[in-house]
Amino acid sequence: MTERSIIRPDLPLGRSIYGEDPAASRGRLVAEHASPTRTPFQRDRDRIVHSAAFRRLKHKTQVFVPYEGDTYRTRLTHTIEVSQVARALARAFGLDEDLTEAVALVHDFGHTPFGHAGERALDRKMKAFGGFDHNAQSLRIVTTLERRYADFDGLNLAFETLEGLVKHNGPLTGPHARVPHPVPRPILDFDALLPLGLDRFADLEAQAAAISDDIAYNTHDLDDGLRAGLIELADIEGLDLAGSILREVRGKYPALDPSRTIHEIMRRHITRLVEDVISETAKGLAEIDPRSADDVRDAGRQIVRFSPAMVMAVDQTRRFLFERVYRCESVMRVMREAEGVVEALxxxxxxxxxxxxxxxxVGVGALSQERLTRRIADYLSGMTDTYAINEYRRLFDAVPQLR
Structure with a gap:
């Protein structure tokens, strides 16, 4: 597929026929007057960036808690990196860049303090009431918990942004559902108010944001693992993607110091992944030939994806990260302590x-057990790592050893 067939020059700003048209947005749950200066998706992006939930990402764990160093990724820096990759993919295919960025920026809103450790703790505590799911919590935040506007709770985001938030990894119901377990209650409750088409795929903008998340964390968690000393350069030699890049860098720069070697590997790592996605997605678009965003939704598969060979390389990297970084005993020890903090709170x-x-x-005495536990989970999930530690110190007069 040539660049001219990917992006239609006869459409405004080179917009493709299968990308979202902001002028044709399906609107918001609460109707609002159109802005004379911004598209609906630009407004969504701005509301997301100015939200309290976005600011909290600064002090939420990605892999390493803040005590372990101030240059490791946090949820915020990870989110910014995801949005940068997502915009590059959107531009390559003439998609709406503002919508793509909005989905990328909001995708981690529902993460708890201490990353997946906090989510595991809350999921156990909420088991009797459907558990806890960070994606569903992201939806609760932008539809209910952010309370800044006079006319509505939440951020009142456009349909397309909410659809991307909920379904960026694929359908939640129907034959193509990405998860075998029931759809979380918060998603079903909102879907009853504004149907999101849970059995359909999301648009290309959301798909671009989703794969950008994979690109970012597969690359940057390797980077953080190397810089933390959990793995060495010799350890990645056996990885098909990172190992081949390491040999390439050493061949061209045999005297390069380790720090620059790591950076050179990581920037090439991202480039290879992005270029692979662009190539494979172009093939998929040529095969399916979608004429609209709804054709993308009904395509029956993800269109923005890695090539089969790259899928194997990415899965290999992911397995390596789980074994050598995420489940490393020094990391797991901290995460077990963090789970205990959240459970105790x-x-x-x-x-x-x-x-x-x-x-x-206020009003907790009148709440049912389900609504009380949900309110506690809402409060805890919104905490930053530092706020959770301070609350633990206040309530138990003790300092958790998260080192």
Whole structure:
């Protein structure tokens, strides 16, 4: 597929026929007047960036807690890196860059303090009421929990942004569902108000954001693991992608110091992944020949994807990261302690809901057990790592050893 067939020069700003048209957005749950200066997707992006949930990402764990160093990725820096890759993919295919960026920027809003450790703890505590899912929590934040606007709760984002948030990894129901377990209740509840087509694929903008997440964390978690000393350059020699790049860099720069060698590997690593996605996606578009964003939704598969060979390389990298970084005993020890912090906070607030701040504690006496536990989970999931540690210190007069 040539560049001319990917991007239609006869459409505004080189927009493709299969990308989203902001002028044809399906609108918002609460109707608003159009902006004279910004498209709906530009407004969504701006609302996301100016939200409290976005700021909190600065102090939420990606892999390493803040005590371990101030140059490792946080949820915020990871999110920014994802959005940068996503915009590059959107530009390559003439998609709406603002919508793509909005989905990328909002995709991790529902993550708890201490990353997946906090999510595991809350999932156990919420088991009797459907568990806890960070993607569903992202939806709760942007539709209910952010309370900044006079006319509505949440951010009142456009349909396309919400659809991308919920379905960027694929359909949640139907024959192509990406998960075998039931759809989280918060998603079903909102879908009853504004149907998101849970059995259909998302548009290309959301698909671009999703694969950019894979590109970013597969590359940057390797980077952080190397710089943390959990793995050495010799350890990645056996990886098909990173190992081949390492040999390439050493061949061209035999005297390069380790720090620059790592950076050179990582920047090439991202480039290879992005170029592979662009090539494979162009093939998919030629095969399916979508004429609209709805054709993409009904294509029956993800269109923005890696080539089969790159899928194997990415899966190999992911397995390596799980074994050598995510499940390394020094990381797991901290994560077990972090899970204990979140569980202890949950139990204490369940016993004494009045210990939560006034805005959260008001009216708790009239809540059912399900609504009380959900409110506690909402409060805890919104905490940053540092705020959770301070709350633990306040309630238990102890400092968790997260080192």
């Amino acid at each position: 949950f139990d204490r607030f369940h016993e004494r809901p009045d210990l939560m701040p006034r805005d959260w504690a």
